[in-house]
Amino acid sequence: MTAGPILDAPGETAVVGDGTTVMLRARTRWERLRWPLAALVTFLLLVLMSSLLQARTSGVALAPDNPGERGGRAVAQILGDQGVDVHYVRTVREARALAGEGTTLLVAGTAALAESEAAELADVPADLVVVGPDQYLVDALTDGEFRAEGGFYLSGVQSAACGDADARAAEEIASEGPALVATGDGVVCFPDQGSGPRAGAYGSVERDGRRIVVINDADLMTNADLADHGHAALVLRALGQHEDLVWLVPAPTPVAGPGTGDLVGLLFPDWAPTVALQLLVLLVALALWRGRRLGRVVTEPLPVTVRAAEATLGRGRLYRRARARGHAAAALRAGTASRVAARLGLPRAAGATDVIDAAARATGRSVDEISGLLYGPPPTDDGGLLQLARQLDQLESEVHRT
Known part of the structure; x- marks a missing residue:
C-alpha cells in the first residue's frame, strides 16, 4: 500500500508524507527565503532609483547636455x-x-x-x-x-x-x-x-x-x-x-601604457560604478545576515587542565627547537616591560619612551642602558639569550625595590 497524503481537514491542516502540515512547511520555507528575497528586492529598488535619479546633464564643455556657462x-x-x-x-x-x-x-x-x-x-x-x-x-x-x-x-x-x-x-x-x-x-x-x-x-x-x-x-x-x-x-x-x-564633442583618446585607467573606463558603461556599489552593499548585507550570531557563546570545559608552568615550559622548548631566539627574547622583553610599567604606575597605553624614562629614574641606570635591555637587538646565540634573561630579571628586581 503506497503512503500518500492524509487529509485531516481541508486547507492549511493537510498533512503530507513526512508528518508536517502544508502551512508549517510553507512557513518554514518563507522563514528560510525571506532574507534573500528582501535583499533582492532592496537591490532592485536601488537599481530603479539610480536609473531614475541619474543625471541628465554633464560638465563637458560645448556639450548639448551641459547647462553651465561653457555648455551648449x-x-x-x-x-x-x-x-x-x-x-x-x-x-x-x-x-x-x-x-x-x-x-x-x-x-x-x-x-x-x-x-x-x-x-x-x-x-x-x-x-x-x-x-x-x-x-x-x-x-x-x-x-x-x-x-x-x-x-x-x-x-x-x-x-x-x-x-x-x-x-x-x-x-x-x-x-x-x-x-x-x-x-x-x-x-x-x-x-x-x-x-x-x-x-x-x-x-x-x-x-x-x-x-x-x-x-x-x-x-x-x-x-x-x-x-x-x-x-x-x-x-x-x-x-x-x-x-x-x-x-x-571629441573625447580624449586614451593612450595604452602604464596608465590605462581611462581605457578601462571606456570599456564599461556609465552606470557600471553605481551597479558595482549596489552589489557591494548587497554582499555586505548578505554577509551580515549569514554571519549573525545565533545565540550566546557556549563554553565547553576542556578535557585536560594544563598548568601555566607546563605551558610556559612547552613554549620555551618549541622556541629552543626552532632556534627562535628573537621570538623568545621579544616575549621576555615584552613581559618585563609590561610588569615594570605596571609597577611604576604607567598606563597600559604608555609608549616605549615613557617606560624607558620611568625605569631609568627608578633604577638610576642610563636611558641607553634601559633602552638596550628592553628594546635592543635580538641575541645571536643561546648564551646571549640567557644573559638577556638574567639582565631583565635584575632590572625588574631593581624596580621592585623602589
Missing part, C-alpha cells in the same frame, strides 16, 4: 524647439556613421582630434560646421578651403562686411581668436580692421553639394555668450539647415 545646452534646446533632432556623439567613428547626406555635422572643439581624424571628418557627405578649431587643423578639416592666419588675432566686435546670408542676419559678433583666410572660393566675414577683407572670424563655402562653415571662436555658442550681439542668429542658422544635427 541653450543652442540644443532652441534647435530642438525648431524641429531639429540633435544626436550627441563623442567619437569620430560615431560621427561618420550618423553624418550622411541631408544632415549637419557640428565639430565643437578640436583639442582632442588628431590630424588624421580631422581629414576623415572633412570627407563626410553632410554639411560641416566647425566651431573653435585649432589653427593647425583648419586646413585639414576644410580640405584646404580655409586656413588660420597666425599673424592676425581677432578681438573686439566685428561687423559682417560680406554677402553671406547667415552673417548678414547676425550683423555683428564679438569674436576672439585667429583670423580665417579663404584659399579658394570661400567667403570670409566679420573681418578685423587690420586683417583686411580676406581674413575674418567666419568662413563659408559651397562645395560638391555640401556647405562648409568655420567659426573661429567656440565661445559664441556657449550658454554664457549666446545671447550677446548676433551670436544666436549666426550659430542657429548655421546649425539649423537640416532636420538632423550630429553634434560631435
